[in-house]
Amino acid sequence: MREKVKIWDFVLIAILVALCLSVWFLPKEQGNTVSISVDGTVVAVKNLDQDAVVDLSDGTQVLVENRTVRVVHSTCPDHLCEQMGKISACGQVILCVPNRISVEIRGEGVDGLVG
Amino acid sequence: MKRILCLLCAVCLFFLSGCSARTTEAQTWAYDTLCTATLWGGTDLAAVFSSAAAQGQSLLSEDGLKQFTASRDGDALQISSDLFKILNQAGILYTMTDGVFDLTVAPLSELWSVNTATRPPDGQSVEECLDLVDFSSLTVTESSLTFAKKGMGIDIGSVGKGYGADYTVTALKNAGATAGIVSFGGNVALFGTKDGTPFRVGIRDPKGEASEYFGVLSVTDTSIVTSGAYERYFEYTETVYHHLLDATTGYPRQSDLLSVTVICADGAQADMMSTALWLMGSEKGWALYETLQKTEGFLPAEVIFVLEDHTVRVSDGIRENFTLTSDEYTLD
Ligand SMILES: [Zn+2]
Numbered sequence: 307m308r309e310k311v312k313i314w315d316f317v318l319i320a321i322l323v324a325l326c327l328s329v330w331f332l333p334k335e336q337g338n339t340v341s342i343s344v345d346g347t348v349v350a351v352k353n354l355d356q357d358a359v360v361d362l363s364d365g366t367q368v369l370v371e372n373r374t375v376r377v378v379h380s381t382c383p384d385h386l387c388e389q390m391g392k393i394s395a396c397g398q399v400i401l402c403v404p405n406r407i408s409v410e411i412r413g414e415g416v417d418g419l420v421g
Numbered sequence: 422m423k424r425i426l427c428l429l430c431a432v433c434l435f436f437l438s439g440c441s442a443r444t445t446e447a448q449t450w451a452y453d454t455l456c457t458a459t460l461w462g463g464t465d466l467a468a469v470f471s472s473a474a475a476q477g478q479s480l481l482s483e484d485g486l487k488q489f490t491a492s493r494d495g496d497a498l499q500i501s502s503d504l505f506k507i508l509n510q511a512g513i514l515y516t517m518t519d520g521v522f523d524l525t526v527a528p529l530s531e532l533w534s535v536n537t538a539t540r541p542p543d544g545q546s547v548e549e550c551l552d553l554v555d556f557s558s559l560t561v562t563e564s565s566l567t568f569a570k571k572g573m574g575i576d577i578g579s580v581g582k583g584y585g586a587d588y589t590v591t592a593l594k595n596a597g598a599t600a601g602i603v604s605f606g607g608n609v610a611l612f613g614t615k616d617g618t619p620f621r622v623g624i625r626d627p628k629g630e631a632s633e634y635f636g637v638l639s640v641t642d643t644s645i646v647t648s649g650a651y652e653r654y655f656e657y658t659e660t661v662y663h664h665l666l667d668a669t670t671g672y673p674r675q676s677d678l679l680s681v682t683v684i685c686a687d688g689a690q691a692d693m694m695s696t697a698l699w700l701m702g703s704e705k706g707w708a709l710y711e712t713l714q715k716t717e718g719f720l721p722a723e724v725i726f727v728l729e730d731h732t733v734r735v736s737d738g739i740r741e742n743f744t745l746t747s748d749e750y751t752l753d
Contacts, residue, residue, distance in 0.1 A: 339746050348752065351745045412746060416637055417459065418602045420609045421625030421647030421680060 338412065340375045342368055345406045354394070354411075364405055375409060377402065449474050452582050454606030458589070461613065462599030469596040470589055470603075477588030478581060488527065490574035497567040507580055507689050508561050509718055514697045515556040517709055522697040523668030525568075527576040528553040533673075535664040540657045547671040554668050583646050583692030586610035600641075607652075610644045610688055619742075626747060627651045627679035627727055635747040636725070636733065644688035648695035649680030649727075665699060676702045677729045684739055685722035694722060703728050710736070728753075 342350040342360060350360050352370050360368040366387075367379040374392040377400055387402035393411055400409040445460040447467035451474040460466045489498050500508070511524040532542050532550045542550075558569035568574065582605040589603055590610045600613025602620050611620050619641045623634030627649045638645065650663035650673070667674035681699040685691040694713065698706040703726055713719045723739035727750065734753040735743050745752055 339748075341744060341746075348745060351748050353748055412637075412744070416623040416634065417615070417620045418604055418609050418611075419607070419623045419625060419632070419634060420604075420638075420645045420682065421607050421627070421634075421649065421652075 340368075340370060341410050341412055343408050343410075362407065364407075366402065366405060366407055368409055375411065376400070377407075377409065380405065380407075447471065451475055451478050452585055452605060454582065456585075456589075456603070456605045458593070458601055458603045460593060460598045460601040461615065463593070463597035466593060466596060466598055466601075469592055469598075473589040473592035474585060474605075476592075477585040488574065488576050490527070491568035491571050493571050494569065495567060496571065497565050499564060500566050502563065503584065503689075504566075505561070505563050506718075507584065507693070508559075508566065510690055511580070511693060512556065512561070513713075513716060513718060514693055517712065518697055518701060520556070520669050521667050521674065521700050522693070523554055523556045524575055524580065524693075525554050525556050525559065525573055526666055526668045527574040528572060529666055529668065529671055530576060530664070533662070533664070533666065535653045535655060535662065538655050538662070541662050541672075551668075551671045554671075580689055580692050582606055582608040583610075583644060583688030583690070585688075587644060587688040608644070608646045608688065608692060611641050614641050623746075624682050624725065625649075625680070626749070628749070629747075633747075635727070635750050636743055636745045638684065638725075638739070639742045639744075640684065640739075643684055643686055644691045645682060645684050646688065646691040646695045647680050647682040648699040649678070650676070650699075651680070665696065667700065674700050676700060676706075678703055678706065679727040679729060679731075681706065681727075682725040683722050684724070685720055687720045690720055691722065694719075694724075698724065698726075703734070707734070 338354055340352050340354060341348055344362060349362065352358050352360060354370060354373045356370070358370040365379070365381040366377060369376055369378045374394040376392045377387040377390070380387050380402055382402050382404040384404060387400055390400045393400055396411055398411045445466040447458040447460065447470040449456050449471040456474050458470045514522045515524070529550050532546055553570060553572045560567040586603050586605040586608050587610055590601070590612050593601055594612060600615060603610045609622055619639045622638045622640065622645060624636050624638060624647060626633040626635040648665065650665055652664065654661050654663035663673045665674050666672065676699055678699050681695045683691040683695040685694070698710055701709050707726065710724050714721060723736045725743065726734040728734065731750045732753045733745060733750050
């Protein structure tokens with residue numbers, strides 16, 4: 307009898323642990339637009355549904371392809387931004403610190419709609 | 422063993438709850454439109470919301486009327502101090518728009534009945550109706566509003582949504598709500614924050630579906646109202662007739678603006694301002710906005726103009742809180 311109780315306890319624990327872990331492994335919310343800004347000013351907003359190449363005035367090139375975004379070319383000295391690879395989930399950001407460029411994925415989520 | 426189990430349960434529930442406080446979703450009908458709210462904190466907030474929405478509706482005029490039509494020359498209406506304030510602002514807007522914006526447009530709006538009409542009224546009726554639209558013939562005191570002619574009137578509901586949203590926010594705060602977003606048929610009022618982050622409010626894409634927006638505002642403790650011809654209209658022989666009437670001509674006003682959004686702590690002011698600025702068009706409208714910023718009786722406001730050519734003009738004070746999310750539009 308005692309044994310049985312223990313087994314069910316472990317089963318319960320296993321289920322709960324699995325539930326907890328699943329929260330961490332749930333796919334992140336997919337983004338819908340990418341917002342590119344230079345020095346804090348938004349210079350381009352692109353829809354992730356459409357592939358596009360964005361050329362910034364300083365020579366930086368951002369590529370939107372298959373709902374992912376990456377910096378394909380930069381004039382910065384370290385090229386860390388190019389090495390950051392692709393981003394696609396809501397809230398992900400590529401930063402180019404030397405050139406003060408940020409590339410951020412934004413989601414659909416708003417709390418309300420006016421108009 | 423049991424203790425470990427309990428602890429695990431607690432930990433798991435904490436993660437599953439996503440750490441966010443409990444919210445209340447509320448819905449009610451008032452001002453002939455659907456009013457919704459998402460609220461944080463407090464208890465029984467849905468009931469508070471419904472009753473405040475109904476109550477605010479009747480607070481503007483003494484007898485709770487949404488609409489008032491003078492039944493004889495010199496007919497008067499008892500008004501609240503809040504409506505007195507609104508009438509003062511309306512009077513200033515009437516003067517500054519040379520009568521294009523006129524709060525006494527009600528008889529004309531009824532003649533057009535854009536919501537249900539399938540064809541425009543005949544020119545003769547429009548002319549006759551124009552005689553009944555004249556803000557300057559009103560006699561306003563702190564407690565009464567007197568109409569010069571029989572048949573004149575005001576549609577309190579048309580300015581009431583912004584006021585009503587504000588009124589419910591005050592009631593909800595008093596009932597213990599810590600944060601919330603209230604929408605009265607597209608007029609939005611916000612208070613507090615969600616765990617320290619401001620609310621994200623989408624501004625409807627004037628060329629898109631009802632659920633689409635072209636930009637997002639991150640704001641709190643304010644009201645937001647948008648006006649545009651896209652809201653209500655009908656088509657007749659390939660001409661679009663919308664609800665934003667020019668009170669000097671009696672016909673829908675032509676404007677080079679797709680929409681005007683006003684962000685202001687006073688919802689009733691935001692409501693009237695967005696209509697008046699849209700009627701004036703991009704250039705005169707922007708000049709009027711700048712004048713109102715220095716006009717006594719008006720609270721500071723921020724604006725977002727969407728022009729016909731899809732450029733978006735944002736006032737300085739709100740630029741950092743606004744993000745364009747559609748590539749159909751460009752920032753000015
Ligand atoms: Zn870089």
